[in-house]
Amino acid sequence: MALAVGMRVLTRSLLRPWVRGPGATPGRTGPVAGGGDCVRCFGSPRVLVEPDPAAGFAVMKMRNPPVNSLSLEFLTEMLISLEKLESDKAFHAIIITSDCPGIFSAGLDLKEMCGRDPTHYAEYWKAVQELWLRFYLSHLVVISAINGVSPAGGCLLALSSDYRVLADNPKYAIGLNETLLGIVAPFWFKDTLVNTVGHRVAERALQLGLLFPPAEALRVGMVDQVVPEDQVQSAARSVLAQWLAIPGHARQLTKTLMRKPTADRLLKERDADIQNFVRFISRDAIQKALRTYLEKLKQKKS
């Protein structure tokens, strides 16, 4: 409920033509990352959408610095941008990528799960569920151009796509590393991974909290393609052509056929899953583990 209200308010206030660059005025052309001008960009503070309606797709750039952690606001803005693209018949596909150098997404925002009250935890988890459901079941072709590290929730976002292109940089590890934080990936994270890499690889990866460097990620099927770093965006665009060449209705129905049973499991147990999350995350031991993990991240710098 709170999410729906929040989304309506944000939709009105944030989804405006978005033009980058100092002093830029909405509706005017501005420079975009990677060169060129963006006449029809739109978005919100944390999500930049570069549409190419003639080609039938848009690039969705995550820019919630420093690490694209999936805060409540950021999740909400991503959902709104996705909804806008889904409701426009000109778009058949999106490419999700990052505007934060070296980071695709650091996953769920640990600050949303630490030191807050149960109402907040419930609202946050509902938004996380919503993001996964919407991306996983989107009728659009969703390609991830993974140009940075993507642990946990960042990996889940990539796994929710139809195809993953990863930049060949040993630092850009990907995986569900929840156990390393002392927390447990919920069943729908697990199911999404199993559907991608199979049961045995998922079982080992989840228990050990493995983060796979590019070559390994490709070998186990976590990603579909590894390319030199400067070719991630072009490779994603190239592969899109193959997906867009398939009759849309046939591809969409097939996607639903493949994914709906997994999504239905969460849809049937959504409230119970929220309660479970709130109970789990509120435990003293879990709060302590998360605080320690955040502290370690800070100490790494000094």
Ligand SMILES: CC/C=C\CC/C=C/CC(=O)SCCNC(=O)CCNC(=O)[C@H](O)C(C)(C)COP(=O)(O)OP(=O)(O)OC[C@H]1O[C@@H](n2cnc3c(N)ncnc32)[C@H](O)[C@@H]1OP(=O)(O)O
């Ligand atoms: C029943 C179910 C129950 C529970 C399920 C819950 C599921 C959770 C899934 C998740 O997604 S949990 C999050 C997992 N994410 C991680 O483990 C990633 C942690 N971050 C990193 O490893 C690194 O930050 C990085 C490799 C992504 C980037 O490294 P670097 O470029 O060196 O940046 P810093 O480490 O210095 O980080 C900068 C800044 O950002 C903060 N930060 C990093 N990650 C997060 C995060 N996930 N949430 C919130 N904040 C994060 C970090 O603390 C630094 O903050 P400062 O204030 O010190 O600048």
